[in-house]
Amino acid sequence: MNRNDRATIAVADPSELDEVERLVTRVGLPTGGIRAGKGRFWLARDGDGRVVGCVGLEPYGAQALLRSLAVDPSYRGVGTGRALVETAIAEAGSQAEEIVLLTTTARAYFARLGFGVMNRADLRGPVNASEEVASLCPDTATVMVLARPRADGRRGAP
Ligand SMILES: CC(C)(COP(=O)(O)OP(=O)(O)OC[C@H]1O[C@@H](n2cnc3c(N)ncnc32)[C@H](O)[C@@H]1OP(=O)(O)O)[C@@H](O)C(=O)NCCC(=O)NCCS
Incomplete structure (x- = not known):
């Protein structure tokens, strides 16, 4: 695994x-x-085709849940995590006004990417039905939200 390779990001097909x-x-x-088929996943591969990162996005109407962001420990610190997040957000589609995520370990990381912390009790909308949010342990997980510009130029609901 060569950290100098820029990882290539592509949608993961079901076999991946x-x-x-x-x-x-x-x-x-x-x-x-x-494997529930609710979302789409992306894989980052190094120049030799080895998997070095992944991320997933599940759509819930005007919201989307960003999940499963992971970078291989030996490949960290070269921007792969950021590139995966940016890919998922760019592919979320214009209907996704809010990108929601849960994290127990990377709050400061996502804050640098523009996500803000939200109280679990204030989280509204269909994303509450997701398995990840429904199983959330409020004592350990932080809910974070990124509001995206809407087609009419206003920002998504806070
Ligand atoms: C979080 C994670 C995806 C970052 O991947 P990465 O490819 O190393 O990230 P990037 O290269 O885009 O960014 C690296 C920067 O983020 C910082 N960073 C990495 N993980 C961090 C964390 N958990 N909290 C705060 N900052 C973090 C690094 O120190 C580095 O800072 P620098 O640019 O000032 O040197 C990776 O550490 C990981 O897989 N962690 C375990 C899984 C996880 O916590 N996933 C998120 C929950 S969904």
Whole structure:
């Protein structure tokens, strides 16, 4: 694995979801729902085709849940995580006014990418029905939200 290679990011097809599960497990994130077909996943690969990162996005109407962001420990610190987040957000579609995520470990990381902390009780909308939010442990997980510009130029609901 050569950290000088810029990782290439592409949508994971169904046969590659085991690669997503393997990496997510390796970094200690939950795998529940990855195969449920609700979302789309992306894989980052190094120049030799080895998986070095992944991220997922589940659409919930005007909201989307960013999940399963993981970068192989030996490939960290070269912008792969940021590139994965930016890819997922760019692909979220104009209907996604809010990108929501839960994290127990990377609050400061996502704050640098523009996400703001939100009280669990203030989280409204269909994303509440997601497996990840429904199983949230409020004592340990932080809810973070990124409001995106809407087609009419206003920002999404806070
Ligand atoms: C969080 C994670 C995806 C970052 O991946 P990455 O490719 O190293 O990230 P980038 O290269 O885009 O950014 C690196 C920067 O983020 C910082 N950073 C990395 N993880 C961080 C964390 N958990 N909290 C705060 N800052 C963090 C690094 O120190 C580095 O800072 P610098 O630019 O000042 O040197 C990776 O550390 C990881 O897989 N962590 C375990 C899984 C996880 O916590 N996922 C998020 C929950 S969904």
